[in-house]
Amino acid sequence: MGLLLAALAGLFAFMACSLPRLTVRPVESAPVVDPDATVETKALFLNLAVLSSSNNTLFGHEDDLAYGVHWRDVSGRSDVLETAGSYPAVYGWDVGGLELGDEANLDGVNFDSMRGWIREGYAQGGVITISWHMYNPVSGENSWDRETRAVANILPGGSHHGLYVAWLNSFADFAASLTSPGTPWNPDEHLIPVEFRPFHEHNGSVFWWGGRNRTDSDFVQLWRFTVEHLRDTRGVHNLLYAFSPDARFMVGDGTFGAFVDLADFEAEYFEAYPGPAYVDVFGLDNYADVETRRREDYEQTISMVVSLARDQEDIKLPALTETGQERLTDDDWWTTFLGRLIRGARTGRGQVAWALVWRNGSEEHHYAPYVRHPSVPDFRQFRNQRYILFEDELPYHLYEWPLP
Numbered sequence: 001m002g003l004l005l006a007a008l009a010g011l012f013a014f015m016a017c018s019l020p021r022l023t024v025r026p027v028e029s030a031p032v033v034d035p036d037a038t039v040e041t042k043a044l045f046l047n048l049a050v051l052s053s054s055n056n057t058l059f060g061h062e063d064d065l066a067y068g069v070h071w072r073d074v075s076g077r078s079d080v081l082e083t084a085g086s087y088p089a090v091y092g093w094d095v096g097g098l099e100l101g102d103e104a105n106l107d108g109v110n111f112d113s114m115r116g117w118i119r120e121g122y123a124q125g126g127v128i129t130i131s132w133h134m135y136n137p138v139s140g141e142n143s144w145d146r147e148t149r150a151v152a153n154i155l156p157g158g159s160h161h162g163l164y165v166a167w168l169n170s171f172a173d174f175a176a177s178l179t180s181p182g183t184p185w186n187p188d189e190h191l192i193p194v195e196f197r198p199f200h201e202h203n204g205s206v207f208w209w210g211g212r213n214r215t216d217s218d219f220v221q222l223w224r225f226t227v228e229h230l231r232d233t234r235g236v237h238n239l240l241y242a243f244s245p246d247a248r249f250m251v252g253d254g255t256f257g258a259f260v261d262l263a264d265f266e267a268e269y270f271e272a273y274p275g276p277a278y279v280d281v282f283g284l285d286n287y288a289d290v291e292t293r294r295r296e297d298y299e300q301t302i303s304m305v306v307s308l309a310r311d312q313e314d315i316k317l318p319a320l321t322e323t324g325q326e327r328l329t330d331d332d333w334w335t336t337f338l339g340r341l342i343r344g345a346r347t348g349r350g351q352v353a354w355a356l357v358w359r360n361g362s363e364e365h366h367y368a369p370y371v372r373h374p375s376v377p378d379f380r381q382f383r384n385q386r387y388i389l390f391e392d393e394l395p396y397h398l399y400e401w402p403l404p
């Protein structure tokens with residue numbers, strides 16, 4: 001305990017010089033998109049800002065509690081726990097299909113079970129992030145349907161606006177149903193904070209909301225409408241909003257597979273940016289530099305996102321909102337790539353607040369190891385790195401502020 005206190009004192013000394021405006025802030029005035037966000041939501045933002053400013057990065061995994069490569073729907077199981085010895089600190093979920101009234105999401109994860117797993121992860125002190133592979137509201141096909149233009153049609157005045165509002169309302173209801181019966185940091189029933197990451201990878205043309213499938217100004221309007229509807233019309237107050245362009249498309253001429261255009265990174269990053277009043281998290285999805293093995297580029301994109309986030313008048317949270325090596329074909333990928341490059345990207349201004357790897361769908365499509373996978377020993381080493389935090393290494397509750 002003495003050690004912990006000393007560490008915390010050191011942390012505060014560091015924060016005092018780097019984040020003066022944050023540390024003296026009462027939780028109510030946290031600089032988030034939703035001024036009426038719950039205390040736990042604002043505390044999460046402030047705590048992640050502080051932890052990441054002192055170079056800590058939380059490790060996350062998509063669908064961690066729902067299934068692994070060789071199991072599905074078994075209470076308590078997690079490929080990350082079974083290989084690293086701890087649950088991840090960040091749990092990613094996706095609500096694609098909720099808008100259709102489906103019982104399960106596009107990957108077969110039952111929504112009632114998802115709510116339960118979200119409660120479990122939160123009760124353990126973890127962070128919840130939700131993306132949305134939303135169906136195309138005009139065609140009814142999935143998110144990858146880019147044949148049918150939709151963004152202009154779902155804006156106010158558009159032919160499918162009413163339907164879009166109904167879909168957003170289904171998410172508002174889901175977010176409002178994410179309640180905790182009480183935790184050590186708040187014994188009363190309360191809402192579980194969520195890092196909400198809609199319309200991800202919008203700078204490429206893969207999804208109906210992305211790239212060539214809409215204009216930048218329509219995208220910005222859609223994002224702003226979405227925030228305002230959830231926050232102001234529906235009174236949803238447990239969300240932080242994450243913006244997450246994909247490095248794969250930050251390639252100047254937009255050619256898929258080209259190298260990331262670092263010289264023009266800032267302009268590429270802010271394509272169709274809805275503005276500081278609408279974004280809490282500066283995310284980046286980076287599979288591009290993993291696939292091309294451009295280590296220096298990967299490190300630099302991290303540094304640049306951290307810098308962009310810290311350069312804002314009111315701080316934003318930098319995050320690697322998606323990354324990972326599919327199938328982990330390099331047994332030492334964790335320490336020689338992810339761990340080393342996060343560590344290497346020393347900006348002097350902190351780190352990405354979290355790094356989330358994608359789902360363990362099958363032996364052909366997984367991003368975390370599973371028992372007996374050859375990358376397990378290296379994953380354990382990565383987990384032991386000082387600045388990489390798994391759930392059992394979180395230094396304090398992220399949902400109360402200031403620290404007790």
Ligand code: BMA
Nearest residue numbers: 094106107133358359361365
């Ligand atoms: C993709 C793949 C798909 C999945 C989708 C949503 O990247 O994993 O198989 O349906 O994410 O989770």
